[in-house]
Amino acid sequence: MRRRRFLTGATATVGALLAGCAGGGNATDGNSSETTAAGSGADTDSTTASGTDTGGSYSVSMAPMGEVTFEGVPQTWVANNGSWADMGAALGVEPPKALWLPERYHTQYYDDIPGLSVDTSGMTRLFGDGGGVSKEAYYQLGGDIHVQDPNFLLNRAKGWKQADIDEITQNVAPFFANSIFSRQYGWHESYRYYTLYEAFGKLARVFKRQGRYEAFSALHEEMQSQLSGIVPPNDKRPAVAILWASGNQPDSFLPYLINKGTSFKQWRDLKVRDALAETSVKDFHSSRASIDFETLLEIDPEILLLRGHEDQTAKQFQNTVVQFLQNHEVASALTAVKNGDVYRGGPLYQGPIANLVLTERAAQQVYGVSKELFDRRRVGNIVQGKTS
Incomplete structure (x- = not known):
């Protein structure tokens, strides 16, 4: 993939208090700083695609990024948490190369699913000691897509600024996700949330695996x-x-x-x-x-x-x-x-x-x-x- 993102939609600045869960053995990370949020990104829910799974550009829209254009189906990826990693497992794609906290991706839920197992031992842990996240890690991982809400990174990773998000987007790969697991983040009030299956459908379009999404949706119903x-x-x-x-x-x-x-x-x-x-x-x-x-x-x-x-x-x-x-x-x-x-x-x-x-x-x-x-x-x- 040519590592470049095309983004549409307005940008907004939102002050936000850090909240939620991060540390491995506790539910907090101790970081209470405020930071500037990434663009709110209009979500038109307009997905266009051309070409096949092996070539051709296509776009998928999701808040807060807006419309993100891919020049090929991502082969390697970085994810924020087990919600997105589990979606990837459901879509039958390779596991993400890194997670915020791999230890919170509970793959034992797959034990009774025939033919499904995921090894997390080789996954990179993004969240470091003291609340830091290494920007260099994104270069080293070289993922084709970062399935992370950029606002989560800005509000949870010590020292990250919008310029860092822009740099990784331009030089490595785009961000594409939404912090769906909790609706208690003040910094998320400026753009929409998604239900589990709305978010799952978005990721299915990114990986061009809508058939699996539709089958899971039917099973869920x-x-x-x-x-x-x-x-x-x-x-x-x-x-x-x-x-x-x-x-x-x-x-x-x-x-x-x-x-x-x-x-x-x-x-x-x-x-x-x-x-x-x-x-x-x-x-x-x-x-x-x-x-x-x-x-x-x-x-x-x-x-x-x-x-x-x-x-x-x-x-x-x-x-x-x-x-x-x-x-x-x-x-x-x-x-x-x-x-x-x-x-x-x-x-x-x-x-x-x-x-x-x-x-x-x-x-x-x-x-x-x-x-x-x-x-x-x-x-x-x-x-x-x-x-x-």
Whole structure:
């Protein structure tokens, strides 16, 4: 590919507070600086293409970049997080060469998918010590596309300016993504968000693999139709609390209110009640605050969903975190602990495959569903291009 991007749309400057999750073992990175956001980029949703997968230019539009023109289908790429990496796996393309945090791309979700496995051991970790991201790494990686929201990089990587984004775009490859996993970033208020499948469809156009996207979309709709028969009436839905709990013996928790970001898709689809939303507790992204056991006991959710433990199996989680809570003087009084309703709360990032797995798991956790909600062999076939 000739490494050049053609960009349409207005540019905007947006002051933004750093928020969200970054560090490997914690949900924060400690960087609270403000910076200038990249262009808002009008999203006309007008995708034009010419040529075939082996040649010919084509354009795909997405906020905040606007219209991005490719002179050939990308062969190598860099991605921001596991949401986009999972989309790539669903499209059957080679894994990204680098991720912001490779350890948060939970490929164990593929264990039961025939013919699908992804090795993350060789992926470059972009997020460095102290919140830095090396600009030189982008040159060394030499990706054909950077599937990263440039505003995320500007607001999360220490020292990055718009000039750095422009330099990498001009000299290496374009940026093409949107920070879809959370809707709590102040700097994202000036341009639109996308649902999981809207973003997935955009990436499918970039890689010219729309057939796989359409097959996954149909599978997703089939699961959604099943959920309508699983979700009970509103007064019978449990109140859940989603918290980040670091380590196997947590003494405080970061509260996550269920919002419209893709990070919470399975919980919205299952229509659970958000126990935290019914209190004065503020979302971690906006408050940067944690809650202790005493506050949690006052809320006393029916089901406790703890993030930060996706690398553990259900059994390992029970034998460490849950056992600790059962033996804790205050935690043992929680309704969820007494009733055995403490579970892994899911990752921050999910694409179409992870979402199928996590939605089925969540239905088991909150509604006791025992049957499989999607065909794993069919997923494997779609990834391999067998879409009919």
